[in-house]
């Protein structure tokens with residue numbers, strides 16, 4: 001079997017949720033405008049590095065969703081998002097802090113690593129390039145609010161970045177966070193991942209894959225206030241047997257496990 005970061009983190013959060021998603025084929029409906037827009041924006045960023053018209057790419061990609069029935073948060077609209085996106089692209093070009101050599105090879109990089117038991121791990125890195133002249137793995141994020149930067153070194157605990165450092169063997173990692181707000185802002189957040197963290201992540205992946213292979217999928221419900229993970233879980237309807245919630249959030253896809261690697265492209 002091929003595993004990804006999304007699968008492992010999904011299992012660690014709640015094994016029952018993993019079963020719904022990867023064994024039973026339940027998928028979240030893609031109705032959140034911010035998420036869909038983020039994917040279009042990343043294509044525009046890629047166009048920028050390939051010397052193409054990035055604003056035109058954003059209009060083309062996001063234009064495909066103009067009449068789609070997406071859920072917009074309060075104050076959001078199709079026009080507003082595209083306006084914010086263009087301003088962010090302009091800001092990113094003005095900052096000129098990120099360099100990607102040979103963008104055809106160094107954007108959306110697929111990396112594979114063999115795991116015990118004939119399994120393998122796949123990751124798609126957004127980019128490998130230079131931030132302020134330093135080689136690093138770069139992950140793009142598009143969000144409506146700033147990422148926390150305190151306390152110092154917080155980013156070095158980000159499990160997805162640790163995963164990317166592990167699979168690439170590159171210590172330095174960075175998040176380029178494009179914040180969609182009235183005055184657009186781009187955060188360039190850097191961290192360095194240690195060899196010990198990479199080794200621990202490898203052990204975590206192997207132990208998790210072993211647990212999945214053993215077929216145990218107990219529910220890790222989070223019933224304590226205020227950190228109740230179930231409240232933000234798309235599978236809540238399945239656990240509560242609430243058809244209204246199921247219809248609102250999920251769609252069931254036959255043979256879904258064949259396309260599990262696609263998860264990595266949408267993170």
Ligand code: SF4
Pocket residue numbers: 013014015016017219220221222229230231233234235236237239
């Ligand atoms: S609702 Fe709670 S128990 Fe059910 S799958 Fe989601 S996190 Fe797990």
